[in-house]
Amino acid sequence: MGQRLTIELESMAATWATIPEAEILKFIGGRGLNMSVLWNATSPDIAPLDPRAPLVFAAGPLVGTSFPGGARFNVSGRSPQTGILGDSNAGGFFGPELRFAGIDQLILLGRAPQPSIVWIDDDAIQLLDGTAIWGLDTVEATRAVHDRVGDRNVQVAVVGPAAEHGVAFSGVFANLVRAAARTGMGTLMASKNLKAIAVRGTGGITVANPGRFKTAIDRLQNRILNHEEYATRVRLGTTQLITALQKIGGLPGRHFQETTYAAYNEVSGETIEAEHKLRSKGCFACSIPCSRYLEVNDPRFPGLRLEGPEYEPLAGFTVRIGVNDLPLALQAVDRCNRLGMDAISVSEVIAWAMECAERGQLPSSQTDGLDLRFGNGDVALALIEKIAARDGLGDTLADGVRMAAQRLGIGAELAMEVKGLELFQADPRAMKGYGLGNAVASRGADHLRSEPWFEFSGNEAEGIRRYGIAETSDRLAWRGKGLLVKDFEEKAAISDALGVCKNTYNNMEVLDWSETAELLEAATGVAWTGEDVRKVGERIVNQERLINARFGIDRCHDTLPDRFLEEPAGPTESPSAGSVVELDRMLDEYYAARGWDRETGLPLKDKLQELGIGD
Amino acid sequence: MSFVLRARPEICSGCRACQLACSEAHGEGFNPSRSRLVVAKDDVGGVDQPIVCRFCDPAPCVNACPAGALLKTAGGWLSLRDGDCVACRACVAVCPFDALKMDPSGSRPLACDGCGGHPACVGVCVTGALEIES
Known part of the structure; x- marks a missing residue:
């Protein structure tokens, strides 16, 4: 049966408990178990960033096994962005490592007395001083945590500077680009004075019936490798959707003003593959390495190399804001990752501001001197930095598009959100x-x-x-x-x-x-x-x-x-x-x-x- | 038949399915830390480097074993007599490729036995980054 680790950050008391079988039968694990916890631990009286509000991580029962792509974890809590249920999910290697350390669910309560790192080394749990890494971006912080614990194979989930500044749509980032970015779970983590969670697990996972499990996985593996979508997924991953959605008229062109996009091929997954892809990358034990490691040779962005992007950030910093400059879009994605923000939300607040400005609703006196119009990629890059720093117009945008419209008293009908969360990159x-x-x-x-x-x-x-x-x-x-x-x-x-x-x-x-x-x-x-x-x-x-x-x-x-x-x-x-x-x-x-x-x-x-x- | 394992980092996806398959094939459940090979990763630099036993001949690890517990088989791969191993780590220390490491319990080295000729790691590698070379 699964193990639940609860850490009270104020006192650093760690408690292990076996998750009751009845709860497992009701919810299985992962997101299900997180909802079981949130049902019992949330209330309208506890504000999202109240120290009593829980932040819950969980990895389901197939995580860390040979299930191809059994790599994912959920982070849940009451969202500081929307005020309702918050939950986000990411792949990579962090979820499996939690399970190798014997953790199916991790509940964090309270607020650490100073910036901190939770360090889980199998069953040894420590709170390390994180003062020195507070302020670092997600890449720098990940490296610093590796140095601190002296092992580069330790899995690390961090928050970036945006979360520290209270940007409402900040995420939790593992393996640099594996972002549990939606609904502000990074904002919640930073409010607990928690910069990083580092995990090393050597315990491994056993399944009840290894023979039957292997037979089922072998059959599954064959099905995946022979699937008609396999080759395209390995080549392009989700970036194939730029071209696919162009064909059906489903793109979010210039903030959902047009469902097709004339310059789609300049920013497509195929173009990334041809011009920037070095090789395929995969999440833990996945037989579809659908991620890509890229190199961008552009003098404006020296040394830019990154894993990704997925379709959502790619379309967000191209089609949605009317930018046809692929290297600039990749730089924007990289900056969002390093600053630790949800690229969907960031692309929406920028696109919304651009449309408001073009329709004359947002006067230039309120744009910090930025020339807000579709296609202006430099403005998008500038706004990303301003949002993360909560500077000027960026401060207004940093609480999400619904709040920005309310605060400025403009463009509520143009805010592409539901329940306070920004809409994805399709019409x-x-x-x-x-x-x-x-x-x-x-x-x-x-x-x-x-x-x-x-x-x-x-x-x-x-x-x-x-x-x-x-x-x-x-x-x-x-x-x-x-x-x-x-x-x-x-x-x-x-x-x-x-x-x-x-x-x-x-x-x-x-x-x-x-x-x-x-x-x-x-x-x-x-x-x-x-x-x-x-x-x-x-x-x-x-x-x-x-x-x-x-x-x-x-x-x-x-x-x-x-x-x-x-x-x-x-x-x-x-x-x-x-x-x-x-x-x-x-x-x-x-x-x-x-x-x-x-x-x-x-x-x-x-x-x-x-x-x-x-x- | 003897063979060597060849790693091609330029096409490795870094997924570590090989490590998982290794522990599974050796009856140790799903536990990459008990794998006989490692994918050394650096997410920032985009490095995924499988580090595998080269089946050296002569093998420094075998020669360094004071207990005679580590042997080279006719096929060229390694065999560990668990009962004889004194966990002195001499084999790990002399490996020129850092390909030999101790079990996390510290009780024995994780010596690659080539899965008796059909390495599980190669079988699960979908990119071809691990190959057998006869």
Whole structure:
């Protein structure tokens, strides 16, 4: 059974406890277990940055095993950015190391007396003085922690200067670029005077039935290596989406003003591959090395080498802000990583400010002398630094786009956010299931809570087989999307509970429910059925809804920015031209599928009883 | 048949599946710290360097063993007689490639036995950064 380590930072008291089997059966691990903790430890009376507010890390039961891409960890707490549920997930090597140190879940409480590093060396837990590394960027801090503990193989998760300055969308960064960046979990960590967590685990992981586990993994591995998407994923990773979304008219061109982007090829994944890629990189034990190590030879950015970027930061610093300068965009990504900020949120606040300025809502007297307009990459670079330092206009933008609009009293209708979290790099009018998914996602605007890719498939027969509705396979249709999003939310929740990558588990659908149960049983020795597993996914989604209800969330917050609901998508030559999101109809369908009240959007008593939560 | 393991860092993805497979193949669960090879990583510099046993002939580690516990097999790889090992670390100290290390418990060196001719590490390497050369 799993181990829960609780550290009280004020007194540095560390307590180990075995996680009760009943809790494991309800939530499996990872994100699921974090929600179990947050349900019991959050309250509207405890402000997000109150020292009593917990910061929780967890890595699911497949993390650190031979499951390809079983590398992921979740960081959760009450979000200082949105005030509701906060949660973020990252890959790399930190999650597995937690498990090798015997930790399935790490709960941090209180606030350290001075800047600190939590150093977990198997079962020896120490609080090291982190004063000397406070202020360092994520790369410098990682190196300094390695030097401090005298071992470069130690896994380190750090926060950057932005988090120290209270920038609301600061993340937790492992392996430099493995960012649990959404919802300000780095901000929460820094508020606890915690600069870094360093982990070395030598204990290893055993599974209940090694033979059965290996057989299942071998079958899975074959399926991955022979998958039709394999070669492209290895070549381009998620950056393939620039070209793919251009083809369907789904890009966030100049802050969602156009769904296609004429210069897309100048900033595409293919162009990165041709001009900058040195080799492929992978997360722990993953057979799809979809990350890339790049070299940028540009005199403006001497010595720029970085791993990445993923599609989100890439499109954020190109298409979304109208910049066609690829080296500059890569520099912007690198600066966000080093300063420790969520590139999605940063790209939105910059794009929003640009649109406000172009529409005459943001006078030049308020822009610190910056020439805010789409395409001005130098301004984007300047704003990244100003946001991280909370300087001038950067200070206004550093609390997120919703707060910036409120504070300046402008552009609320242009703020591309839901529940205070900035929207991803795709236009919901081109993918209505994703639109619904973003509207209902438990951490605010987010695609990774559901990732309902099936609506791109065009496979009507499969749509009828899965959901009884052919249109579920049509990205521009709304019918059936409530059923689709419910299903994919449960799959995504299980990915995060197991600790596996959504590229394989969700997008490539390499395992169905019963195969997942089989693998989980081989790993843990506990008997699972496919329906048991699915139900855990459903339970996690409902538990998150209950946590958010505590913070006042209901149907009226399940919405999208007006642009997607009212303005037909353009330009006219876009394959998505004329589309708007029929959100209310999809919401009705979604709540019905969920067993939630149609008026309030909250779980009904029967559903909670069925799932055994809500007490 | 004898062979050597060849590492090609220029195409290594740094995923460490090889380390995991090594511990699994030796019945030690999933534990990269018990692997007989290591991927030395430097995230900043983008370095992923698999460090593998070169199966030297003659082998300094074998020659350094005062207890006669470390042997070279007919296939060229190493074999450790656990019961005879005195955990003196002499073998680790003399390895010219830093490819031999102690088990985290300090009780014995993690000597590469080539998985008897079918190295698990090579089998799981999807980029081809680890190869067998006969």
